[in-house]
Amino acid sequence: MIQTKAALLSLFATLVFSHANYETLNKNPKYHSYKDQNSPDFSLLEQPSLEDMWGPFWAYQGIQSFAHLPVQNCLTIDKNNKEIERFDIALIGVPFDTATSFRPGTRFGPQAIRAASQRQDKWRGFNFRAGVNPLDDWANIIDCGDIPVTPMDNTLALKQMQLAYKQLLSLPGNTSSVPKYMSLGGDHSILLPILQGLYEVYGEITVIHFDSHLDTWAPDKYPSFWSSNTSEFTHGSMLWLAHKHGLIAPENNLHVGLRTRISGNGWDDFREDDEVGFKRILADAILDDNGLQKIAANILETLPKNKPVYISVDIDVLDPSAAPGTGTIEAGGFTTRELIHMIRKMKGLNIVGADVVEVSPSYDQSDITTTAASQIAYELMTLMVEAGPVTEKQLVKHNAAKIESGEDLRLTALDRIIQEERDYQLKMLFN
Numbered sequence: 393m394i395q396t397k398a399a400l401l402s403l404f405a406t407l408v409f410s411h412a413n414y415e416t417l418n419k420n421p422k423y424h425s426y427k428d429q430n431s432p433d434f435s436l437l438e439q440p441s442l443e444d445m446w447g448p449f450w451a452y453q454g455i456q457s458f459a460h461l462p463v464q465n466c467l468t469i470d471k472n473n474k475e476i477e478r479f480d481i482a483l484i485g486v487p488f489d490t491a492t493s494f495r496p497g498t499r500f501g502p503q504a505i506r507a508a509s510q511r512q513d514k515w516r517g518f519n520f521r522a523g524v525n526p527l528d529d530w531a532n533i534i535d536c537g538d539i540p541v542t543p544m545d546n547t548l549a550l551k552q553m554q555l556a557y558k559q560l561l562s563l564p565g566n567t568s569s570v571p572k573y574m575s576l577g578g579d580h581s582i583l584l585p586i587l588q589g590l591y592e593v594y595g596e597i598t599v600i601h602f603d604s605h606l607d608t609w610a611p612d613k614y615p616s617f618w619s620s621n622t623s624e625f626t627h628g629s630m631l632w633l634a635h636k637h638g639l640i641a642p643e644n645n646l647h648v649g650l651r652t653r654i655s656g657n658g659w660d661d662f663r664e665d666d667e668v669g670f671k672r673i674l675a676d677a678i679l680d681d682n683g684l685q686k687i688a689a690n691i692l693e694t695l696p697k698n699k700p701v702y703i704s705v706d707i708d709v710l711d712p713s714a715a716p717g718t719g720t721i722e723a724g725g726f727t728t729r730e731l732i733h734m735i736r737k738m739k740g741l742n743i744v745g746a747d748v749v750e751v752s753p754s755y756d757q758s759d760i761t762t763t764a765a766s767q768i769a770y771e772l773m774t775l776m777v778e779a780g781p782v783t784e785k786q787l788v789k790h791n792a793a794k795i796e797s798g799e800d801l802r803l804t805a806l807d808r809i810i811q812e813e814r815d816y817q818l819k820m821l822f823n
C-alpha cells in the first residue's frame with residue numbers, strides 16, 4: 393500500500409512538473425505565433441505590426457535563399473563601411489562546372505540546393521542530433537548569393553574565384569574576427585581558390601575530403617597529348633595543385649569514402665596520394681564490425697585538434713541511390729544517414745570552412761540529391777556554430793613568424809601561372 397501511494401505521488405509529481413515544465417520553461421513565445429482569433433481576449437491584444445501579419449510564410453513561399461536566410465551580395469560589400477550589417481557564417485554559391493572530366497551541369501547546383509533547402513528555416517531549425525539550432529544561435533548567418541564565375545574561360549574563372557574568396561575572407565565578422573563560408577558547388581575544382589583564400593587567413597589547412605574519388609591526381613594522369621597551364625586545373629587535380637602550392641598540411645589530410653577504380657595496373661595512384669599528404673578511409677571500411685563507429689574514431693584520431701580543418705563533401709561520396717544527381721557516380725557508397733553520423737562526430741574540431749560540391753540537378757530524381765546536399769550543408773553549418781566564433785589568435789597575421797613579408801611566395805606562384813596562361817591565350821587568339 394505504501395509502495396502504491398509512493399508510486400501515485402511520484403506519478404502526480406511527474407505530471408505536475410512536466411505540465412509546469414512545458415508551460416513555464418520550454419514554451420518560448422518566440423516560437424508560438426498562433427493567436428486564437430475567436431477568443432474574447434483577442435480584441436484586447438496589442439495591434440499587430442505589418443511584420444507580425446505578413447512577415448511569416450510557409451516553406452514553399454517567398455524568394456529562394458538557402459533556408460530562407462537573409463540575402464546580401466557579399467562581394468559588393470565595402471569592408472571599410474562601418475554601417476554594413478556583419479555576419480559570421482554565410483552560404484556562397486559557386487556555379488562553375490567547366491573543369492569537369494565527365495558529365496557537366498553542376499553550375500545549376502547552388503540554385504537547386506537552395507530550392508531543396510526551403511523546409512529549413514530559423515523557426516524549425518533545431519538540430520536535435522546536436523542540441524543546437526544553427527540558424528538561431530550566436531552566429532549571424534546569411535546567404536551571400538553566387539560568385540558570378542565565367543563559363544567561357546577557366547583562367548579567368550579561377551582568377552575570379554581567387555579574388556572573390558580573398559574579398560569574402562577580408563570582411564569583418566559580426567561576433568567572429570572573420571566569417572566562415574559554406575560553399576555550394578559547382579564542380580570540385582572550386583576547392584583550389586577556396587584553399588588559397590583560407591591559406592592567407594589561417595596558414596596551412598588540414599583537409600578532410602569525403603569523395604568516392606582521390607582528386608589528388610597529377611594533371612598528367614588524364615590521357616591527353618594536349619596540355620596548357622589552365623588544363624591542369626580540374627575537378628580531379630585540385631588537391632594535387634593545392635599540395636604543390638603548399639596550401640594544405642603536408643600530412644594527415646584524409647579521404648573518406650573512396651571506391652573508384654585507380655589508374656594502371658597497381659597501387660601507383662595510392663602511392664602518389666601518400667605524397668600529397670593524404671590518408672585513406674575506403675567506403676568498404678563501413679562493412680567491418682562497428683564499421684561506422686570505427687570510421688568516426690579514425691577521423692578524429694587523424695585530424696588535428698587545434699589546427700584549422702576544412703571539410704569538403706563531394707556528393708558522389710554517397711551511393712548513387714542516395715545521390716544520383718552528380719556527374720561521376722560510383723556504385724557502392726554511403727547512405728546519407730551514415731555521412732551525417734560521421735559529420736556529427738567531428739564536433740569540437742576547428743572547422744574554418746566547408747563545401748558541398750558536384751551536385752548536378754539535371755541527373756537528379758525527385759530532389760533526392762539536392763535534399764541530401766541541403767541537409768549536409770545544414771549539418772556542416774551546425775559544426776561551424778558548435779566551433780564558436782573565429783578569434784584573432786587563430787589568424788595567421790598574428791603569427792608573424794609564418795609569413796615574413798606581406799606577400800607569400802606560395803600564392804604568387806599560382807598567380808604567375810594564371811598570368812602566363814592569360815598572355816599565352818591572348819597570343820594564340822590574336823596572333
Ligand SMILES: [Mn+2]
Binds near residue numbers: 580605706
Ligand atoms: Mn571530387
